[in-house]
Amino acid sequence: MRIALMSDIHGNRQAFQAVLTAAAERGAERHVILGDIVGYGGDPVWCVDKTMALAAEGAIVIRGNHDQGVADPSVSMNEVARAAIDWTRTQLNDEQKAFLARLPLEVEDGERLYVHADASAPARYHYVTDAETAAAHLQACRARISFCGHVHRPALYGLGPNGKTTAFTPTSAQGIPLLAQRRWLAVMGAVGQPRDGNPAAAFGILDTDRGEIEFHRVGYDIEGAAARIRAAGLPDALALRLFRGK
Numbered sequence: 001m002r003i004a005l006m007s008d009i010h011g012n013r014q015a016f017q018a019v020l021t022a023a024a025e026r027g028a029e030r031h032v033i034l035g036d037i038v039g040y041g042g043d044p045v046w047c048v049d050k051t052m053a054l055a056a057e058g059a060i061v062i063r064g065n066h067d068q069g070v071a072d073p074s075v076s077m078n079e080v081a082r083a084a085i086d087w088t089r090t091q092l093n094d095e096q097k098a099f100l101a102r103l104p105l106e107v108e109d110g111e112r113l114y115v116h117a118d119a120s121a122p123a124r125y126h127y128v129t130d131a132e133t134a135a136a137h138l139q140a141c142r143a144r145i146s147f148c149g150h151v152h153r154p155a156l157y158g159l160g161p162n163g164k165t166t167a168f169t170p171t172s173a174q175g176i177p178l179l180a181q182r183r184w185l186a187v188m189g190a191v192g193q194p195r196d197g198n199p200a201a202a203f204g205i206l207d208t209d210r211g212e213i214e215f216h217r218v219g220y221d222i223e224g225a226a227a228r229i230r231a232a233g234l235p236d237a238l239a240l241r242l243f244r245g246k
Contacts, residue, residue: 002027005188005204005213007034007116007149009051010066011041011088012192012242013228015201016050018220019191026205026216034149034188035064035116037100039081040238041192042228044088048096055099063103064116064150065125071101080235087232112206113143117150127151134185135165145184147206153196154189154204154215158182175212186213192225199245 004023009016023031037051038044055061069075069085070092077085092100105122106115113119118126118133120140127150128134134157137146156168160182170176178184189202196202200217207214226239 001208003030003206004028006191007188008036008190010039010192011044013043013046014221014225015192018218019203022218031059033061035062036066038088039066042232067100111144113141113146131165131167147186152190155187157185170215194245
């Protein structure tokens with residue numbers, strides 16, 4: 001099976017559409033969304049509705065901190081993120097809000113764990129940014145292969161038999177073997193707001209038959225996404241950073 005892995009859509013309809021199209025072209029048979037469907041972007045209604053439709057078709061969907069922030073104003077956010085989530089709350093209807101509120105913090109599916117942030121404390125939304133924080137995540141979960149988002153930068157970590165966690169930076173779309181003698185954490189980057197200096201939307205494909213993961217990037221209509229942010233009256237910094245990818 002080929003599973004499309006995506007995270008941090010952040011209300012960016014143009015990026016979400018581009019990723020779904022690219023994933024279909026690469027043979028995706030199932031979808032996993034690792035949280036933060038809303039926040040920052042100007043199309044939260046479309047993104048939530050599309051995610052709800054995917055969930056109805058069998059997609060796994062995880063709750064991110066911005067999704068939680070719609071119902072829980074106490075979630076910690078900076079001023080710009082808070083402005084975006086306060087606006088987002090006014091756009092969503094009761095059904096959409098209830099969908100976000102019901103999403104699980106993590107889902108275990110066979111040998112795989114899906115979570116938005118660090119699995120050692122999913123509700124605290126800690127960032128996995130290096131081998132040390134990845135090791136804390138890997139020590140906290142039983143799954144051989146786990147997947148998260150939250151950081152907006154793609155990365156891959158492997159825990160070897162010697163107990164050492166090694167960091168890998170994906171540099172191409174070629175499949176990376178997830179060797180059985182290691183345990184793995186794949187950080188999927190961001191669909192709607194990349195922060196690794198590459199503005200292209202990030203997603204992954206897990207090939208369960210081959211035991212490989214692919215990290216992909218796809219261009220999208222950034223001008224259109226930025227225009228939607230500005231039309232909503234959100235901080236212009238949220239539009240500008242889409243062009244920089246950081």
